[in-house]
Amino acid sequence: MDRRRVRARPLTPQERREALIDATLPLLYAHGRAITTKLIAETAGVAEGTIFRVFDSKDELIDAAVERAFAPGEMLARIEEIDPEAPLREKLLKLAAILQQRFRAIFGLMRTLGQMGPPKHLLDEDGRAAVEQTRAAMVALIAADAWRLSVTPEMLVHMLRMLTFAGSNEQIADGQLLTPEQIVDTLLNGVQKI
Structure with a gap:
């Protein structure tokens, strides 16, 4: 039996953006703009630096999550x-x-x-x-x-x-x-x- 671990396909930048927005939105309802990128990263299950590979800033991520909430x-x-x-x-x-x-x-x-x-x-x-x-x-x-x-x-x-x-x-x-x-x-x- 082959017990090698199968790695999940890496997310595209757009998929990563969507996953981070999904993780951020409930945090906004609870904490508002006071949320930290550390909390967002923990909730999304990624390293904090991952956020900045697809968003220029925490504010850009928050704005994207707010836009999603109103969609x-x-x-x-x-x-x-x-x-x-x-x-x-x-x-x-x-x-x-x-x-x-x-x-x-x-x-x-x-x-x-x-x-x-x-x-x-x-x-x-x-x-x-x-x-x-x-x-x-x-x-x-x-x-x-x-x-x-x-x-x-x-x-x-x-x-x-x-x-x-x-x-x-x-x-x-x-x-x-x-x-x-x-x-x-x-x-x-x-x-x-x-």
């Missing part, structure tokens, strides 16, 4: 998993829960990082396109129910996002967060045709 990929995938044939209320409840989890995570990250507003990358063309892609997916999900509404699906999604945003922020909601049920029932009772 809509996971949220968009969860929206696309919702059954478009489900009843309207059920679809809205799932959307409200997804949005609420997203907003609460982002608010927590921003608070830990000491940020008052969204990262700059969300304000550029790509950032706006990502937000629009998510909004379009939500509109498409409820489009078949347009006949039941007194507002357009676009307006309903806007209202859902705004009420969920406000109802998920500790400061805006005066510490009384809204549940997805409260958000959706408030919307439906105000927009559903009788």
Whole structure:
């Protein structure tokens, strides 16, 4: 029996960047910008110098992790998993829960990082396109129910996002967060045709 150790294929620089971002993101939620490259390296299971082979600085790595946190990929995938044939209320409840989890995570990250507003990358063309892609997916999900509404699906999604945003922020909601049920029932009772 051959007992030679088989070495794992070395990661490409892009794969190494992604692995370091993956390791850094949860640390940001816990420690903010006070994390050290030593802690990041330990969490990623690499030598500290490895970080600087793919990132110019700790700040560049943190910025990449923050950008990942705001990327809509996971949220968009969860929206696309919702059954478009489900009843309207059920679809809205799932959307409200997804949005609420997203907003609460982002608010927590921003608070830990000491940020008052969204990262700059969300304000550029790509950032706006990502937000629009998510909004379009939500509109498409409820489009078949347009006949039941007194507002357009676009307006309903806007209202859902705004009420969920406000109802998920500790400061805006005066510490009384809204549940997805409260958000959706408030919307439906105000927009559903009788």
